[in-house]
Amino acid sequence: MSGAKKNQPPLKKTKTHHLQSTPSKSIRTFFQPLNSPIPPKNPDTESPIKLPHQTSTSSTSSPSSSSSSTNVVEVKKRISLLKKTPSEFDHSSVAWWKKGEPVPFLFLSLAFDMIKEEKGRNAMSDIGCNVLRTVMHTTPGDLLPVVYLFSNRIAPPYQGLEMGVGKAAVIKTLAEACGRTEKDVKEHYKKLGDLGLVAQASHLSQTLQKSDALTITKVFNTFHLIAKESGKDSQKKKNNLIKSLLHASTDCEPLYLVRLLLKELRIGYAEQTLLSALGQAAVYTEEHSKPPPGIQSPLEEATKIVKQAYSVLPDYDKIISAMLTDGVWLLAKTCNFTPGIPVEPMLSEKITSVSEALNKLRNAELICEYKYDGERAQIHYKENGSVEIYSRSSERNTGKFPDVVAAVSRLKKKNVSSFVLDCEIVAYDRKKQRILPMQVLSTRARKDVAVSNIKVDVCVFPFDLLHLNGQALLEENLKIRRKHLYASFEEESGFLQFSMSLISNDAKEIQKFLDKSVDASCEGLIFKTLDKDSTYQPSERNWLKLKKDYMKTIGDTLDLVPIGAFHGQGKRAGVYGSFLLACYDVDTQEFQTISKTGTGFKDEDLEESSARLRTNLIPKPKACYKHAEKDKPDVWFEASEVWEVKVSDLTISPDYQAAVGKVHSNKGISLRMPRLVRFRPDKAPEQATSSERIAEMYNAQKHNHPDKSKKKN
Numbered sequence: 001m002s003g004a005k006k007n008q009p010p011l012k013k014t015k016t017h018h019l020q021s022t023p024s025k026s027i028r029t030f031f032q033p034l035n036s037p038i039p040p041k042n043p044d045t046e047s048p049i050k051l052p053h054q055t056s057t058s059s060t061s062s063p064s065s066s067s068s069s070t071n072v073v074e075v076k077k078r079i080s081l082l083k084k085t086p087s088e089f090d091h092s093s094v095a096w097w098k099k100g101e102p103v104p105f106l107f108l109s110l111a112f113d114m115i116k117e118e119k120g121r122n123a124m125s126d127i128g129c130n131v132l133r134t135v136m137h138t139t140p141g142d143l144l145p146v147v148y149l150f151s152n153r154i155a156p157p158y159q160g161l162e163m164g165v166g167k168a169a170v171i172k173t174l175a176e177a178c179g180r181t182e183k184d185v186k187e188h189y190k191k192l193g194d195l196g197l198v199a200q201a202s203h204l205s206q207t208l209q210k211s212d213a214l215t216i217t218k219v220f221n222t223f224h225l226i227a228k229e230s231g232k233d234s235q236k237k238k239n240n241l242i243k244s245l246l247h248a249s250t251d252c253e254p255l256y257l258v259r260l261l262l263k264e265l266r267i268g269y270a271e272q273t274l275l276s277a278l279g280q281a282a283v284y285t286e287e288h289s290k291p292p293p294g295i296q297s298p299l300e301e302a303t304k305i306v307k308q309a310y311s312v313l314p315d316y317d318k319i320i321s322a323m324l325t326d327g328v329w330l331l332a333k334t335c336n337f338t339p340g341i342p343v344e345p346m347l348s349e350k351i352t353s354v355s356e357a358l359n360k361l362r363n364a365e366l367i368c369e370y371k372y373d374g375e376r377a378q379i380h381y382k383e384n385g386s387v388e389i390y391s392r393s394s395e396r397n398t399g400k401f402p403d404v405v406a407a408v409s410r411l412k413k414k415n416v417s418s419f420v421l422d423c424e425i426v427a428y429d430r431k432k433q434r435i436l437p438m439q440v441l442s443t444r445a446r447k448d449v450a451v452s453n454i455k456v457d458v459c460v461f462p463f464d465l466l467h468l469n470g471q472a473l474l475e476e477n478l479k480i481r482r483k484h485l486y487a488s489f490e491e492e493s494g495f496l497q498f499s500m501s502l503i504s505n506d507a508k509e510i511q512k513f514l515d516k517s518v519d520a521s522c523e524g525l526i527f528k529t530l531d532k533d534s535t536y537q538p539s540e541r542n543w544l545k546l547k548k549d550y551m552k553t554i555g556d557t558l559d560l561v562p563i564g565a566f567h568g569q570g571k572r573a574g575v576y577g578s579f580l581l582a583c584y585d586v587d588t589q590e591f592q593t594i595s596k597t598g599t600g601f602k603d604e605d606l607e608e609s610s611a612r613l614r615t616n617l618i619p620k621p622k623a624c625y626k627h628a629e630k631d632k633p634d635v636w637f638e639a640s641e642v643w644e645v646k647v648s649d650l651t652i653s654p655d656y657q658a659a660v661g662k663v664h665s666n667k668g669i670s671l672r673m674p675r676l677v678r679f680r681p682d683k684a685p686e687q688a689t690s691s692e693r694i695a696e697m698y699n700a701q702k703h704n705h706p707d708k709s710k711k712k713n
């Protein structure tokens with residue numbers, strides 16, 4: 001094994017990330033048998049920890065599987081140091097590869113395994129921080145793929161680059177890779193409930209023939225190749241790429257390869273945790289960037305900076321590159337809102353009366369707008385005339401709305417060369433000049449819509465402008481943003497109409513306006529401040545929403561995920577009769593059962609959702625499903641969609657697990673009279689109502705209607 005490379009380029013010279021590194025033969029050397037104890041760590045400036053080898057055979061030769069397992073044991077001992085608190089962790093203590101060499105995928109897989117076993121939030125966050133520090137220290141060019149793999153993505157959501165690998169493809173590939181029948185693999189999957197575990201138990205590494213150890217870049221680049229395969233034979237090519245990865249994998253690598261491929265990493269590592277780990281790792285590692293003087297708590301400050309940067313520029317390619325070049329402390333300058341990259345939308349908090357709005361936003365000039373019931377859209381118009389439309393969850397939705405692309409291009413004023421518009425797209429009857437319900441909009445095809453085939457017309461209702469003619473407006477107050485908005489577009493009935501609004505702090509006037517909004521088929525009002533605290537804050541719930549419905553029921557509807565179902569009987573034979581619903585706990589990344597429902601479905605809804613969910617059956621509940629043992633549906637589903645549900649109230653339940661521990665030490669919360677309102681294709685399962693929110697709603701209900709929460713059915 002050659003010695004450490006001296007004179008590594010300092011971090012600041014790493015201008016761009018490179019994903020082209022090929023696995024070095026010397027990486028293989030760690031698989032040499034290790035009989036001696038782990039050597040003391042090298043001094044900080046030294047690069048790799050030299051793992052001793054015992055034999056005199058060539059260091060680049062492939063190991064036998066028995067020697068590799070011995071070495072994995074040694075490596076595991078070493079990487080248990082990742083559990084140290086960051087202040088005590090030495091970033092050169094765990095790497096067994098040389099500085100500048102590609103980071104082995106085994107490093108990340110073992111770290112995932114450690115995180116999965118951790119219960120505490122902080123401990124998980126610490127391991128992540130130490131992993132990132134290690135990578136920044138040895139191989140900063142690998143930081144980007146490591147961060148992507150942590151977030152179980154291969155590109156920002158707006159790029160729509162997906163591997164599109166399903167369970168069937170993995171089963172087929174696993175069967176081929178280990179010479180088993182598909183039936184056999186399926187049986188195995190039924191037993192274990194996780195294809196990753198099936199892969200891991202298949203001892204794929206025994207079929208290993210001198211292939212190089214997997215590196216992070218190899219895995220990441222192969223994932224990109226898989227995502228880019230299309231057309232004829234693409235499935236076969238994808239399978240071959242997956243097989244090549246599986247064949248080169250060892251120890252727990254197959255488990256994480258398969259989970260990453262299926263987008264089910266499920267190690268409980270939330271995006272926000274990753275962002276704070278990244279900020280902290282930078283503080284510990286960066287030599288090219290120092291905190292500005294006077295900062296009290298650099299770790300907390302850096303975390304805030306990274307989270308803020310991500311909220312205006314949710315693109316790790318850009319953020320990591322800026323961090324490696326100019327450091328974490330300059331991110332606020334180097335990572336700005338950029339047309340073409342959607343920011344997370346600003347959101348609203350529910351309230352239940354006009355007086356609550358006036359109370360909450362006291363001392364500020366108020367504007368109330370109709371709350372239109374359609375689809376949130378962020379429309380980006382670039383100088384070259386190209387238009388993209390992004391959904392509430394930042395996915396590209398342009399193909400669904402070619403008519404909107406045409407309308408905004410036509411109705412922007414002449415002096416407008418680029419803009420980013422925040423709006424609601426609503427189904428609209430142009431003859432009767434009437435807003436149509438959300439359900440009508442959801443019948444529109446989702447992709448590749450041709451203008452000539454459009455059956456449901458839509459009108460754009462803009463309410464905010466985030467960017468104009470090359471200038472970001474996020475930091476301006478709403479009064480100014482609205483001034484620009486009104487000056488930048490022509491209205492055209494049924495195509496583009498500014499949101500109806502009322503500037504007033506008068507309760508009576510607002511109450512009338514609320515009634516008018518409901519008459520106009522809107523859901524109610526959104527309250528915003530015009531001058532004070534009215535910058536555009538991505539993903540913050542700074543606005544208030546008042547729905548007419550809230551006043552009659554417990555408040556907001558809930559967005560829940562069907563994770564199981566019961567077979568229907570009688571009239572419902574052949575479809576599911578009712579569904580087991582879950583909310584989502586953001587901290588633990590668990591889907592927690594909250595209620596059953598079979599109400600609110602039209603016959604065709606029931607048939608369609610039964611058919612859809614039937615393709616997502618899983619043999620047993622996933623580890624991240626929290627449910628009472630006795631509470632078993634006939635079938636379980638992969639968490640794949642979100643349903644909006646209306647309820648009369650929330651009650652404490654000994655069986656359901658929603659928000660368990662939040663309002664009662666061992667009981668959860670369940671719903672009374674839940675009924676389906678509609679499907680929410682614009683939300684991902686992880687965006688379902690959080691258990692935090694459920695607990696808040698329960699508490700608010702107790703507060704507002706103390707009699708209600710006591711009442712038994």
Ligand SMILES: Nc1ncnc2c1ncn2[C@@H]1O[C@H](COP(=O)(O)OP(=O)(O)OP(=O)(O)O)[C@@H](O)[C@H]1O
Pocket residue numbers: 345346347348349369370371372373374375376392424463499526545
């Ligand atoms: N004038 C408006 N200003 C802001 N948002 C509006 C307006 N009219 C309609 N909306 C819609 O209301 C949503 C805000 O409600 P919220 O933050 O609770 O998100 P949500 O849960 O997706 O919405 P919903 O209340 O429809 O379930 C926005 O995302 C947008 O789609």
Ligand SMILES: [Mg+2]
Pocket residue numbers: 372373374
């Ligand atoms: Mg809505």
Ligand SMILES: [Mg+2]
Pocket residue numbers: 556557559
């Ligand atoms: Mg909602």
